[in-house]
Amino acid sequence: MGASHSLSPAPSAAVETRPIDGKAFAAGLRDEIKAEVASLKASHGLTPGLAVVLVGEDPASQVYVRNKGQQTIEAGMASFEHRLPATTTEAELIALVDRLNADPAVDGILVQLPLPKGVDERAVLAAIAPAKDVDGFHVVNAGRLAVGLDALVPCTPLGCLMLLKHHLGSLSGLEAVVVGRSNIVGKPMAQLLLKEDCTVTIAHSRTRDIAAVCRRADILVAAVGRPQMVRGDWIKPGATVIDVGINRVPAPDLGEGRTRIVGDVAYAEALGIAGLITPVPGGVGPMTIACLLRNTVTAARRRAGI
Numbered sequence: 001m002g003a004s005h006s007l008s009p010a011p012s013a014a015v016e017t018r019p020i021d022g023k024a025f026a027a028g029l030r031d032e033i034k035a036e037v038a039s040l041k042a043s044h045g046l047t048p049g050l051a052v053v054l055v056g057e058d059p060a061s062q063v064y065v066r067n068k069g070q071q072t073i074e075a076g077m078a079s080f081e082h083r084l085p086a087t088t089t090e091a092e093l094i095a096l097v098d099r100l101n102a103d104p105a106v107d108g109i110l111v112q113l114p115l116p117k118g119v120d121e122r123a124v125l126a127a128i129a130p131a132k133d134v135d136g137f138h139v140v141n142a143g144r145l146a147v148g149l150d151a152l153v154p155c156t157p158l159g160c161l162m163l164l165k166h167h168l169g170s171l172s173g174l175e176a177v178v179v180g181r182s183n184i185v186g187k188p189m190a191q192l193l194l195k196e197d198c199t200v201t202i203a204h205s206r207t208r209d210i211a212a213v214c215r216r217a218d219i220l221v222a223a224v225g226r227p228q229m230v231r232g233d234w235i236k237p238g239a240t241v242i243d244v245g246i247n248r249v250p251a252p253d254l255g256e257g258r259t260r261i262v263g264d265v266a267y268a269e270a271l272g273i274a275g276l277i278t279p280v281p282g283g284v285g286p287m288t289i290a291c292l293l294r295n296t297v298t299a300a301r302r303r304a305g306i
């Protein structure tokens, strides 16, 4: 008998993980949008307008709404901000949405989420005219995306797709797993990946052996809102990992009562396994507002027939 051979696999070399700089990509996208807005103004006298509605005083929402207003103005567009008290009724909010639907200066309407308890989010989102629904949350836009018609696409998944295409080129034939099935991120993300000819799985809280399902993924999108749920050993070596989570967790090392933001992926564990990964902060988050500006220009062009 000849020499015996070990059946254990050769140890795999550690992968060099490259972070995806969403902040820089978003800044470049905003520059492109600014140039497009300037040219729309010069050629057609068109200034796209975005109305953002904030109900209540949620601190994170206040920051997001302020940033949306600032970036809208920086892009040369018109910004209309509506801040309403937490006591605003559903009927009052819908009455404001109706006024914005009828306002010719407004091309895009966004109602910041979450809404205070007692206000039915679905009823409010359903009141937004689909042509002005720059969040892409209206069932008409969700349905159009699902059947492959032109739609206003939710900003966060749109931003994720832009990052993926920029870094990977064609996504055709790749195995994609989306963890999370929200209407705002998980489902539209899966639709967008399907449209790019990926083989798509949506994993969720009832998925059996979720780690094994995730390990199949060439593209792994984590959008569950649970801090660091996706562990290093859920990731296929060399996979591209998109972390949508923005979770505020206690950070006693920074001082008593301090917090920090972490994603849905255990980032430190992913290093040396993932090929590409979006950090949190600085990955997907900045793309959300840049894509909102993109959608506002798209809505303005369609309304003007340009």
Ligand SMILES: Nc1nc2c(c(=O)[nH]1)N[C@@H](CN(C=O)c1ccc(C(=O)N[C@@H](CCC(=O)O)C(=O)O)cc1)CN2
Pocket: 064, 110, 111, 112, 113, 114, 135, 155, 156, 246, 261, 280, 281, 282, 283, 284, 285, 286, 287, 288, 289
């Ligand atoms: N109507 C909507 N409501 C909400 C949406 C949305 O798309 N439409 N998304 C989120 C909040 N959001 C925008 O509204 C948003 C979240 C995060 C970021 C961002 O830039 N994050 C930074 C970190 C910011 C921080 O320090 O807090 C990052 O990840 O680098 C922008 C926009 C819920 N509501």
